[in-house]
Amino acid sequence: MTDHGPTEMADVAVVGGGIAGLVVAWELARAGARVIVCEADATAGGMLRSGRIAGVEVDLGAESFATRTTGVADLVADAALPLELTAPRAGGAQLAVPAREIPASDGPAREVPASDVSAPAGAVERHPLPRRAVAGLPADPAADDVARIIGAAGVARALQERALPLPADLAAAEPSLAELARTRYGSAVAERLVDPLCRSVHSRPASALRLSAVAPNLWAEFLRRGSLTAAVDALAPAERAGAAIGGIAGGMWCLADALRTAAERAGAVVRTQTPVREIRSTGAGAVLTLDGGAIVARHVVLATGPAAAGRLLGHEVAAEPVRLVTVAVVHPGLTAHPVGSGVIVAPGVPVDAKALTHANAKWAWLDAALNPDTHILRLSARDAGTGLRTHDEVATALRALTGVPVQATDIRALVETRWDDAVPAPGDGPTPTEALTAAALARGIHLTGAIAAGTGLASVIPHARALARELIAATTPVPAPHAL
Ligand SMILES: Cc1cc2nc3c(=O)[nH]c(=O)nc-3n(C[C@H](O)[C@H](O)[C@H](O)COP(=O)(O)OP(=O)(O)OC[C@H]3O[C@@H](n4cnc5c(N)ncnc54)[C@H](O)[C@@H]3O)c2cc1C
Structure with a gap:
């Protein structure tokens, strides 16, 4: 297996501890399977990530979920997660x-x-x-x-x-x-x-x-x-477009946090700072190579971004870099919530952002946590490489999109978050999902997460749960590790 480190045994090894990997781990662990999740990053959650800004922990990735499926609500209820689902304010x-x-x-x-x-x-x-x-x-x-x-x-x-x-x-x-x-x-x-x-x-x-x-x-x-x-x-529904979403009081990152706790309580092992370097399929399952160790598993679930999955499957896939700029702004002009929950920016508008979210206008729990006249705004960069780099550039975009005369000095904190391995928007050609599914199938590896289900929690969570149910049906628990 490996010459340089311990080898562990698992029924299921999950590569990637984003929400999809955590869902699979929780489902399988509560069904009695031995599951090990390997997450490359220092924290689990993937695109459900938080950062502290203006004294408050806020989402730096996904901040809502579509209610076109009951995927998130069902998960919270079924796992008895101590979370409060919340609706955005009515401002639209x-x-x-x-x-x-x-x-x-x-x-x-x-x-x-x-x-x-x-x-x-x-x-x-x-x-x-x-x-x-x-x-x-x-x-x-x-x-x-x-x-x-x-x-x-x-x-x-x-x-x-x-x-x-x-x-x-x-x-x-x-x-x-x-x-x-x-x-x-x-x-x-x-x-x-x-x-x-x-x-x-x-x-x-x-x-x-x-x-x-x-x-x-x-x-x-x-x-x-x-x-x-x-x-x-x-x-047409009577409510405004964009109203079919929900959130979680405290932020969407709380979902990943609470699910990791539930999965570990059920017996799953979640290892952070554990990148998987190679997956070698064998007749009876697969061997995962780690830095200084290995995992022998009967089933492997791949729940990374597309480029990482492509590397592990020996199939090069393009990912889409995404850049989000989150700012804390102190300005009384924003307190009336001049653009409601935010602005969708049409092509042709000469602004470096493709969307703006006025986070505390959208979520009451966040507004309640901030000092008066302090605001959290998120700008998705139109181009992941350029624009929205400086306080001046961000202030210019905020003025254009809100009509409020925000100056660079009103921006008290600026956090740039970049994801280099997001699922690209499908074009006319074959999607990375098709290529990755074929490559994974050929090697007996199961694929889930946004790479298989499409982007968004409303799709990712039900897909991961359905895969877990299939694996439960195919898995008989192996003895506990001390008996091996
Ligand atoms: C800025 C932003 C805003 C978004 N907003 C929303 C929203 O409001 N609503 C919504 O529904 N969706 C939103 N999304 C999309 C949503 O966040 C994703 O579709 C979903 O979180 C994907 O989950 P996942 O588990 O499939 O992948 P990820 O969250 O990408 O997790 C994959 C994990 O795999 C790990 N990994 C990679 N390579 C390896 C390796 N070799 N070994 C071990 N681990 C590895 C990564 O570190 C990562 O933690 C947003 C995404 C972004 C980037």
Whole structure:
């Protein structure tokens, strides 16, 4: 096995102690299996990570979860984790779009693509997200909250959607969501609503998505009714877009922390600062090589990021660097929460950030923990390599996105967090998931986490639990370590 260190035995060895690895470990340990988790970092949790800023422990990675699945709530309940689930405040989010003038008539015959309309350099408009829309497609194009974003000509064009015929071959040859929105509602809806929301919610441009995948019910309703507006009107939730999320009082990092404790109580071994260097498949399982030791396991679960998984599977995979800048700002102008929970930034807005979250406007527990007029804001860098490096650059972005005259000296703390191994947004080609799944399958290794389930806790947690159930069915506990 190894010439230089102890060899341990396990039913299941888990590579990666992010939330997925911890879920697998907890499930298997409580079913009586001997599980060892190897985590390269000094702490478990992966992208659920915290840091201290303005005297408060805050999320530096994921800060919420989608409630489209009950994955997080079920886990908290089933593991009896001492956590309080919480909803964001009702303020909603805003959309920043390039300021523009639209010609008076934007009918289908002489439509002006939104991107062709010149905007004064640096000019940004901010508006609340439309209350009734699905994937940015409005239920009522003439509603005030839609008209403010797409302009009068955009409204006039979008109102024609109900009268457009349904092409006979549409179901067989579904266009991209960008193309569908453009041909049905016009360019203003496609470019100023649908595309920015797709980039924010699905991390992909609308040109890389299909409505049947993003909102299958809406797609079916559209084909049935023949009008997208009528279908959205029938299905759009009454609440604002972006409201279908939840959080945890104290921060999402508490979930990983509490789950690690539960897994260890159930008997799992979680080793931090333990990078796995190699996985060698054998007839009866696999041998994991560590720095100074090895693990012999009947099953191996790989729950790392894509590049790390690729290295261990001998299959090179590109990852996506993600950079987040979290700041503590003292400014009374932010105390009225001028942008609600934050701002989604459309392409074309001349700001280095693609999204801003006003964390304490969004989460009441955080607001209660901060001194008056102190604010925590998170900016996702548009480019992981440049921009938002200095207090001046961050203050410029904050001014543009909040309208509040924040100066560099108002920024009391700045924490930059970088993840170099996030799952890239799927493009048109094969995804890393497909390649990694094939490579893992060939070697009898199980894959879970965002690399297998797609990014986001609502997908990652149910996937890891389902895999654990499969492994429980396939695993008979080996004797306790002292008996080996
Ligand atoms: C800035 C940011 C914000 C996000 N916001 C949200 C959000 O609000 N809501 C949401 O649902 N999702 C959000 N996500 C996505 C979500 O955090 C991830 O999809 C999820 O946490 C992935 O969990 P995981 O366990 O699959 O992977 P990870 O958390 O990446 O864990 C993988 C672990 O494997 C370890 N590892 C790597 N190589 C090795 C090795 N050789 N040996 C041992 N260990 C290794 C790593 O150190 C890491 O701890 C966000 C992500 C980021 C980066």
